[in-house]
Amino acid sequence: MSLADSPTDSYAYVASRRDSIRSHLRRQMVQVDGPKVEGETAVYRNALASNALLKPIEGASTIYEIFEYRLRRIDKSKRFLGKRSPGPVDPATGKPTWSDYTWESFETVSQRRLNFGYGLRKLWADVIKGDDNEKWTLGLYAHNRPEWVIADYACQSQSLITVSLFDTLGPESIEYILNHANIKVVAASLLLVPKLLKVAHNCPQIKLIICMDPLDDTALVPGLPRAAGVVKQWAAEKGITLVSFKDVEDLGKAHPLSVRPPKPDDICSIMYTSGTTGKPKGAILLHRNFGSLCSSRLTSLDFSDNDVYISYLPLAHIYERSNIVLSTFSGTSIGFFRGDTSLLFEDIALLRPTVFASVPRLLNRIHAAVLQKTVYSGNAITATLFQQALNAKLAGLQQGHYTHALWDRLVFNKIKGLLGGNIRIITTGSAPISKDVLGFLKVTFCCDVLEGYGATENMADGSLNWRGDNRNYGKVGAISPCCECKLVDIPDMKYLSTDQPFPRGELWIRGGSVFAGYLHDEAKTRETLTEDGWLKTGDVCLIDQNGRIQIIDRKKQIFKLAQGEYIAPEKLENIFVQSPLVAQIFIHGDSLQSELVCIVVPSPDQAVKFAIEKGYLPKSTPIPEAIAQGQAELPEQLKALVANEKFKQDVLNDITSLAKINKLAGFETPKAIFLDTEVMTIDNNLLTPTLKLKRDTARDKYQKQIEEMYATLHASRSISDVAAKL
Structure with a gap:
């Protein structure tokens, strides 16, 4: 029996194939036969649905x-x-x-x-x-x-x-x-x-x-x-x-x-994109989009x-x-939680969920909190024991083992209690999550942590890691079984479908979970959807040797520096925020400048600890908590610290070190920094409701500081030029 032969039973057929395919870790996407189009890859489908796209389950189309x-x-x-x-x-x-x-x-x-x-x-x-x-x-x-x-x-x-x-x-x-x-x-x-x-x-x-x-x-x-x-x-x-x-x-x-x-083709909902620039767009979602979502997502979750x-x-x-x-x-x-994120973990402890859908922002906080109580606790025995347990479980993870008879009992069962103790699946999306955090969460909570990719325009159902694939760091898995995808060249950014070792380009998606267009906005709809149904995601991806998608850039958020080099600020911000001294960061540059500058909100707890060690603050300075959602300003002890030029240079040096570790080009490394005590929040209009940075608003807010940083850089460069001639 083939998938095409029995469309109404396609879900059962795919589910029956799922475990056998995964057990051999074969290619997660396969190419579909068809004419080759110049400037594009072949069309790819999920290996679970290679013959035909998955349809809604019969009787569950709305x-x-x-x-x-x-x-x-x-x-x-x-x-x-x-x-x-x-x-x-x-x-x-x-x-x-x-x-x-x-x-x-x-x-x-x-x-x-x-x-x-x-x-x-x-x-x-x-x-x-x-x-x-x-x-x-x-x-x-x-x-x-x-x-x-x-x-x-x-x-x-x-x-x-x-x-x-x-x-x-x-x-x-x-x-x-x-x-x-x-x-x-x-x-x-x-x-x-x-x-x-x-x-x-x-x-x-x-x-x-x-x-x-x-x-x-x-x-x-x-x-x-x-x-x-x-x-x-x-x-x-x-x-x-x-x-x-x-x-x-x-x-x-x-x-x-x-x-x-x-009916399946009736409009179900209008969901407005939070949007990092401009007015929100109303995405038209049909009932059949939700039917396709259920049939495809259940093959993974x-x-x-x-x-x-x-x-x-x-x-x-x-x-x-x-x-x-x-x-x-x-x-x-x-x-349901009580509506207050500061009380979320109390609700989780009482509910004891088995499934936890989250975002990197919260998962990073959990990661930091566990490290604070173990590796950075100041207790050498605790730190050594935890590191030994972590290393043992990370090694076992490569063999497909999420549990360990000794270390779970001694160390990790207590940590599992942070999420109630019953979690068997964690999903994460909306932003990238680092390899270290992903592996850490898998072994500390003894379960799969699946990174997915999606947007309002495709029901958040673009792709998802396969369960049990512990080589998936940095990847977001295979395209949804109800959709197909391809990569399209972006010559200006030097991303091509012919790139080696892996094809690269803008990800286009077509299939059951793709939306119907934007409400009252034909122009934006035509920009986003082609006549033959392809959704142009604006995300730059590669497809690796195992048929997994990896997001490497963002087409719509790039800008060009004066020398013609393209910059993807979100990619850089995701790297630099890994500095323990950085809580939030905004990278800025434009076509009139040859260098990047950045705005940084320091991480309160780590910044104060660092400043005490360096002698910038008295040893008696109390250590504040990490930034909480809704917090408007940094604690008082940091307000004097952000004006300290030595501390400012230390933060910039840490960012520069991360740039070198991640092998970034020189033009991708900020050359000047401004430290701010005001936290970027939804209330001050610097973050969208989904906690993404509003670049236009941030640029306007920090215009004065940006101009001052560039003026300083230009003056410094002029002095250097004069000195070189002497």
């Missing part, structure tokens, strides 16, 4: 069908969505107490999403005065919580479209998305309703806000107690109807309708109804959204 598919195949009383609820304030701390996780079953969630969907249609007719046949958009504006998922699945049962808004967005972005997507109804948490009301005068189409929290003055909402009445009055003054989530469910229960299932997933990455981002849909299809229990 999100509505995905939910129903699982509902028919699972004990309906099984726990599905879990959360922790706030209780009375603890008088000793002044903070609310929290419950254990409480759960709603698949059956309960199923009925709630139907009731909510019916209630939405009733309110559309009564409040908006809209046509019941219209496929309108519902805005979702909240941190991760059961109501977000229930509202989303309610819309999918009624052929409505959801538009997600990051709960960290500023007023300009909120206003832009609400108007761009013509959103008239928003479901939001009580804490975020005031943000909607503040921009309502510029969004006159908004007529209805559904509050995910109770709208009574007995409601316990952390950060906003006893304020629901004030919000209701404010909404009324704006001419906006404000109802609670429960009100909508009760309305639907009292006025039951029939479901209105979508094998989620099951025995798994528990912790949901903390933003649901407004495709990475987390795809994980939620995949978990639903698999019957996996989903526990």
